[in-house]
Amino acid sequence: MKTAEIANRYLDFFRKKDHTIVPSSSLVSDDPSIMFTIAGMVPFIPYLTGVVPAPYPSAADLQKCIRTNDIEEVGKTARHGTFFQMMGNWSFGDYFKEEAISYAWEFLTSSEDEGGLGFDEKDLWVTVYEDDDEAEQLWRKIAGLPAHRIQRMGREDNYWTTGQPGPAGPCSEIYFDRGPEYGKDGGPAVDDERFLEIWNLVFMQYAIDNVRSKTEFDIVGDLPQKNIDTGMGLERVAFIKQGVENMYETDQVRPVLDRASEISGRPYGANDDDDVRFRIIADHVRSSLMLLSDGVTPSNEGRGYILRRLMRRTVRSMRLLGVEGATFPELFAASRDAMKENFPEVERDWTRISTYAFAEEETFLRTLTAGSTILDTALAEAKGSGATKLAGDKAFQLHDTYGFPIDLTLEIAEEQGLGVDRDAFNGLMAAQRERAKEDARSRKKTIADVSVYGEFRAHGETRFTGFDDLITETRVLGLLVDGRPAQKAVSGQVAEVIVAETALYAESGGQVADKGQIIGSGFELDVLDVQRPVAGLVSHTVEVTSGEVAVGDAATTVVDAANRRQAQQAHSATHLVHAALRDTLGSGATQAGSLNRAGYLRFDFSWGQALSAETKTEIEEIANNAVRDDLEVSTRIMSLDEATAAGAMALFGEKYGEKVRMVDIGGPWSRELCGGTHVASSSQIGLISLTGESSVGSANRRVEALVGTSAFRELTAERALVAELSASLKTPKDRLADRIAELSASLKSAEKRIAQFEAQALQLRVPQLAEQAAGAGRITLVAESLGQVGSADDVRSLVTQVRERLGAGPAVVALAGEANGRPSIVIATNDAARAVGAQAGALVKIATQVLGGGGGGKPDLAQGGGQDASAIGRALTAVRDAVAAL
Structure with missing residues (x-):
């Protein structure tokens, strides 16, 4: 049974059980404290915790996930992979233990002809939390499992928490017995290699507090709403149903492994070390493909660093298999073809994905060449000084600064009869990891617990009126001072203000937050920032400049009209520049990020080489012609499928719901999904002046421009500068370039003669x-x-x-x-x-x-x-x- 078929069966089963089928969220997590979606439940945390009301009573999904904390285990075990897919069914107060257990057992054991997976009941074992008598009784009642195939486990294994005060509950896990050839009998409590966990049912029913560790916390009461959170690993089920030894040999992963084997000329299954490398390649290529499809690009920090590490580990593994040339065009294509049934976007966006992937491989191959030269010099110095080992700090410098893998350093050093001071290297690596962990901990500490917004979000979504109005009367629903709820805020304090409706735009989609004020009887608040801390809720960070504001007060949100107008000009200009880029360069020039603020735009796009002066002029001219043509700017609300069918561009890194806002400028010429504010017609932009174009990565370029009045002022300043130079050099404006070139040539000639005199003096x-x-x-x-x-x-x-x-x-x-x-x-x-x-x-x-x-x-x-x-x-x-x- 193919992997895609297993997923489709799962979703069809729960669709028939009246679950809303939810598409996978992006691998880029909304949670600012984590880089990636690391588990199937991450997108549902706001609903499970009650911070955001669930939009449906029950749901099912196939969620793509990335987890790299066990990256060193990849390829060595049957089930460790950096990318995996989690099938889940969810209840938000709709049903609980009995239904969750019934659904799981029915889907697993129903015949394939009936739409199930057809597992033999005798091969399935379950675990329950040690005190959960109810779950054990339900398993015996629903599944008829004998007592010895229901094992009780403690908090370490069978209790779910977020690691923070809040919702929690016992778990029940379902295991598949792979048979005596994989280990000893006795169930999952005895051997979790033979008995493989395939499904975890979390019964979220308690509130916990005073969390001291994973197993040490206080259960302080029942949740007002009992939830179900389940997760079944698609890859694990796939390798069982396909009768292969591990996840790397399933139909969505094996094609990459086989292609690597063909390229290297080494058979899979003949050598343990080679097999680990083949599995690393197959896993990492798929993970990289999926990260690229969700808009992550290689870089030296954050998510981009993780992606770069995965891609470079792939290149390194191919090199250790004896292949030193480029292989990504073949490996990534094999992964694309294997994954496109579940995720068609990998084929739809192949031009963009492949551009980044191939450029990254070329860059790293050059790095390996340069690193080899540096390493050869270091090894020669070490041998010349009589050392038997390369210094650990030199190996670490090669790894950290140049991206040169340590195992290649070891291999090359050994060829020259030298070792490497691994103790010193490992010490430096450990120190670096600790710094990274401390940085992650510090970032987490700076993020307020989003549960503080739950009470405010319970009032409903914050209504944004700013598309039509710049002034809106409203009411203060809540206040936060120092991250904690407060009843009032007084003059001089900085606070967060939650109101029922607002005209102030919250930062998103590249457009910065509005400036403005919130005023009321007896208080004035200067707006410092506007954000959406949880879905549907707008929070205004303000400074109380006078008076005192309290929860329940009537208030008026006032947008700084001039700043908004200029920000709208910049945002609409960004759409025009994007369309002009695609007109000039083709469909491969897609947006990779943007920033729009009053008078200025920054636009990143996928492209592998610098733009010529002629190309930049052409892009600027196309964009300004669109301004001159006074194109209508229109917006429509529709479903995501309708917008995509109409040709609207969805931008990577953005999250879209069922309903989206499509912005047209001149009809289909510029058609994008966008929640930002815009001018009414293109002529209101005024002027677009491209001021710079530069590289921001191996396959990313950036253009910057001034817009409207800011562009006019810059051109005025340049005109004054040209006039000053013309007068100073006594040269007409149309001959300035030639005159400056003459002076530059004369200066270079003089410098050359001076250098010759200085060299002669030194020789003496x-x-x-x-x-x-x-x-x-x-x-x-x-x-x-x-x-x-x-x-x-x-x-x-x-x-x-x-x-x-x-x-x-x-x-x-x-x-x-x-x-x-x-x-x-x-x-x-x-x-x-x-x-x-x-x-x-x-x-x-x-x-x-x-x-x-x-x-x-x-x-x-x-x-x-x-x-x-x-x-x-x-x-x-x-x-x-x-x-x-x-």
Whole structure:
């Protein structure tokens, strides 16, 4: 039974049980404290906790999830994967234990002809919470399970909480017996490799408080509404139903594994180490594909870093299989074809997905080439100094700075007869992880517990009136001071204000929040920010500038009209720039992020190369022609399917409900899903002036523009500058570019002649410097400061010439100078000096420690620099002392 069929059977089963079928949420979590949707229940947390009223009494879904905390186990076990799909059925006060158990048992054990999965009842075991007599009795009543196949477990295994005060409840888990060849008998309490968990039923019925750990908390009462939260792992069920050994061999994963095997020429199943690599590749390619499809792009931080790590681990694994060229075009295509039945967007958005994937692989392959060069130099230095191991900090630098995998460092070092100081490397890695964990903990601490908004959200959704009105009369529903509910806020305090309706726009879709005020009888509040902390609720962060505001007060929200107008101009201009980009570059130029504020727009889009000056001019002209044509701006509310069918662009990273708002500018020419505010017609934008275009990633570009009055002011300033230059250079405006080019060429020629004179002057110093050689132990040493020099290259040239004049005896030359305010030092040694232990690289490190910088090189020639030019004398003294000590 194919994976997609299992999912379809599940959804069909619960559709017939009157459940609303909910599409999968994005892998990018709405919860600011977590980067990804790490479990099937994450999108439903607001409903389960009661913060947001559930829009349906019961639901079922197939939720895509990403979890990378066990990434090192991927490929080694039957069930660890970074991407997985969780089938779930949910009840929000609609039904409870008996129905949940009945549904689960019916779906699992009904025949395939009846729409079930056809599991043999004798292969299924269950666990219940140790005190949950009711669940055990229901299992015996509904399923007829014998007592020995119902095992009781403690809080560690069979009790669900969020880890915070709030809802909780006992669990009942369903296990499949894989047979005696996988382990010993005795049920899941004895062996969880043989007995594989496939479904977890959470009976959410209690409120807990004083949470001290996963197992230590106080049950303080019953929830007002009992909920059901279940999760069945699709991949686990799939590998059981398909009769394969693990999730990597299922129909949605195996094609990538097979393609990697074909490319590498190594068979799957012949070598344990290779098999782990094949499984890592199959898992990571699928995870990367799904993350890219949800708008995550490779970067060096946050979600993008996780994606980059998955992709680079894939490249590394292919390299360890003997493949050094690009493989993503074939591997990602295989994953696309395997996943498109469940998630058609991976095929629909293939152009964008593949652009990012292929560019990332090309970048990392270049990184590996550069890293290999750096590593070769480091290994040569280590061998030259007599070391048997590469220093741990050097291995960590290669890993952290250049993205060079540690196992490749180990492999290459071993080929050259060296080890790697793994203890030091592991220590640095552990310190980095701890810093990351501390950062995550600190980010979590800065986020208010969203449960504080539950009481306010219970009043209903905040009604936004700002599409039509800039002033709205309302009522204060709630106040938060220092993140806690309060009855009032007084002058000088910063607070959050919740009102029933508001004209003030909450930041979303790239458009920043409105500026404005909230006023009432006896109080004035300056609005600092407007956000949506939970779905459907708007919170205004305000400073009480006068008086005192209290819960229940009548209030009026007032939008800063000028700021809103300019923000609308920028937002509508962003749509025009997007359409112009697609007109010019094609459909592959899709939005990857934006920022719109009064007078300014920033627009990121998927594209792999810089735009020419002609292309930028064309984009700017198309956008401004649309302004001139006074195109109508219209909005319509419709279903997501209707909008998609009409050709509306859905933007990555945005969350859409069943009903969406479609914004047309000039009909289908610019048609996007957008909840922001806009001008009434394109001519109201005024003017769009592109001010910059740059790279923001391996396959991402960014354009920036000024809009409306801001664009006019910038052009006015540029006109004044041109007039000033024209007068200063006594050149007509139409010849300014030629005149500046002439002056630039003259300046470069003069600089070149000056450099030649300086080089000649330095050459004249070679005999003088050689004559200053003095004995330092067994070695002849020249260690002098040159004063001001043109560049480090001048010093390097001088050092090698002085070394040649010192003859065949042991000799070291160390010359330093100041170039552009910063110190530079170059050290050279001859064969005889190296024979008695003088290594240029080691001596440069001694000097640069004094200079406050770093450097390196080979045993015969090395150079470095620093921050403190005044320390040159001390650095040379340190070199003299080190040479004398030899």
